[in-house]
Amino acid sequence: MSRGLFAWVSTLLQVWLLLPLAAIVYASVATDAVPVFPPTGITLHWYAAAYDVGSFRRGLEISLIVACLSTVLAMPVGLTAALALARWQSPWRAPIETALMAPIFVPGLVIGIALMMAVAASGLDIGFGRLILGHTLMIFPYIARTTYASLAVQDASLEEAARTMGAGEFRIVWSVQLPLARPGIVAGTIFAFIMSFDDVPVALFLADARTTTLPLAVLSYLEYNFDPAVAAVSAAQVIFTFFAAVLLERLFGLKRLWGAGNG
């Protein structure tokens, strides 16, 4: 196997990875209601059409509210956990770290089902809260992980210096550690927001008729329609995500976000 062949295979695989995303963007600007190649013309009509679908507008609103609220709730949970991990020199740290990451490894489907059953068993009617609690659980590990990664590489002498100069523990955390960990915190927060905004498996079981998020609205629209309005919504998301991804790479490095290979 020569180097040239390897380069070819690798390039083909990269094209394949981008293929469905390219198809979405293509269908969203092609005039044809059924995608053909080459397109009859170029239009932004489908974006207007997507905006006219009431369930998409409402879904976007709900998705934004849910993602914002669950990120706001997940932040203190993730930040305190990261601070604890960074300060604790104990043999228990490794198992605790693993336990904190548990929500990432339990399938979303199971998280959704289990929470749905738990809320039913409690007999409480928390409406919107169900979905927000589910997403908070699902996303806080990402904030904890990126923040911890930023804290772990901090120079311990800065903390010492602050302590020598009489700063209390709270002051050290607030004025030294957290500001220095900002890239990790921001990256984790953006990523957590995207995870909530994109989520389907958890929301499938926790959303109800009044809390249909945008991905769920698109999903049910797809059951009866197959027009490029869906392409327009999806393309908007692909473009938005692309910029978010570039930002995440700059801030933190995409590779470290999933932590599948932290080492």
Add this chain to the structure above:
Amino acid sequence: MPVRVSFLLLPAFAVLLLLLALPLLILLASSVDSSRQPGPLAFDFTLRHYGEVFYDSYYLEMLARTVKLSAIVTALCLVVGYVLAVALWIAGPRQRVYLMLIVVAPLLVSVVARTYGWMLILGERGLINTSLLSLGLIETPLRMLFTDGAIVLGLVHLLTAFAVLSIHASLEKIDWEIVEAAVVAGAGPLRIFAAILLPLSLPGLAVGATLVFSLAMSAYITPALMGGNLSAMATLIYQKFMVSFDWNGGAVLAVVLLLAALIGVLFIVMVAMAFGRPRTPREGAA
């Protein structure tokens, strides 16, 4: 300050306990409870629901099918992932950023959008069919969607990133000098792959395989949209809960799915151990 530090862990552990551990316990309890509504008041132990599932060959066939598809997806992800991980490994710093963006792109886009993209390409009136029809190469549209091949394609596309990231993490630890020494000694690319890269990246392959397999087992949207409503365990579980409202039966299937995924992961770890002595990163193995 151990007291204060454990105080800091309180919020996270409250969340884990109340929103994860307790609900999972309720799920487990509901699978062995004869009352239909989950709750502590009327718990009555029974194994009836498990009996119903294991007497019906349909569920077992579906489980076998899901395991088979997940195994195929895992194998393909490892092959594709290896190629891209090596490409990432030998790329220059600038090229590496682009490559990384391409690799994780499918993960960052909503599962609905991504699957819709495949429908646009593969569907009965999708880009491939309309192009082939207009070129006169085929007379009736090819059926590509709603096949097992479509499910595998969608899942491999989604999960390859996990394989790439795990394998790349292993490759990064390999000392370039070993590779250079092999080149000087006259080893070709295949020899370098078989004698150096493969054995040294075994831990990454194992971690990637466990991640991909467990995620493929529980994938819902991709099989539902690309394979049809009853094409995998996850879609069956959804039907049980949300269509037939059989929560006990659904809970049984969810427990069975989790156990099957766990057994699969243990199997992969054992295979990897048999081939070498991998030091699996703690977190990835969980």
